[in-house]
Amino acid sequence: MGKQTTGQPFATPASWRWISERGLRVATGEATLARYKSLISKNLRDVEDIIPADDSLLLVFRSAAEVPAEVRAALVEPLADLYGVVDGKRHEIVADYGGVAGPDLRALAKQAGMSEATYIEQHAATEYTVAFLGFQPGFPYLRGLPTALQTARRASPRQRVAPGSVAIGGIYTGIYPAGGPGGWHIIGRTNAVLFDPQRDPPALLMPGDRVHFVPA
Secondary structure (H helix, E strand, O other): OOOEEOOEEOOOOOOEEEOOOOEEEEEOHHHHHHHHHHHHHOOOOOEEEEEEEOOEEEEEEOOOOOOOHHHHHHHHOOOOOOOOOOOOOEEEEEEEEOOOOOOOHHHHHHHHOOOHHHHHHHHHHOEEEEEEEOOOOOOEEEEOOOHHHOEOOOOOOEEEEOOOEEEEEEOEEEEOOOOEEEOOEEEEEOOOOOEOOOOOOOEOOOOOOEEEEEEO
């Protein structure tokens, strides 16, 4: 872009891309949560919001799109540890697996070559990390799904998925905060309230939080 910061022209690194006048997408790969934690800890005065996404961050600036020196330095600052920074809250989510609550569990277990009980055991044995929120308000994309349980999304999305549905899509597991259409495989359901606009913060789970599912 043709703007300047502190009187000097700057070049935007190839891993950065402007997506609006105030939005800068920064490719972060496996370091997304580490970079997110580093940036929010700095309380950057020119940044209105920082939103984690799939292997990237979106920085929303308070005014016209330019990258102040303070922000540029923060974006290229070496990270001491890419993987040991997950220190968010730990949540235990009670889930009712299979049956009416999890209509896709039987087929997924068969596809994975295991019994339903083993499938449930493997899903619940993992501690997941909230990589980012999206799709619906409060919908967590949870990293850590065992390879044996990973599967492509449904070829034909359901017109309606029940609130609280525990689902699998690709490399992620997640929970639908509200009812509506959905293309992930449903393996269970929880009564946990993932999003409440009257709560502070409204979302139960935040990036960096850890989640452990407990079979009902």
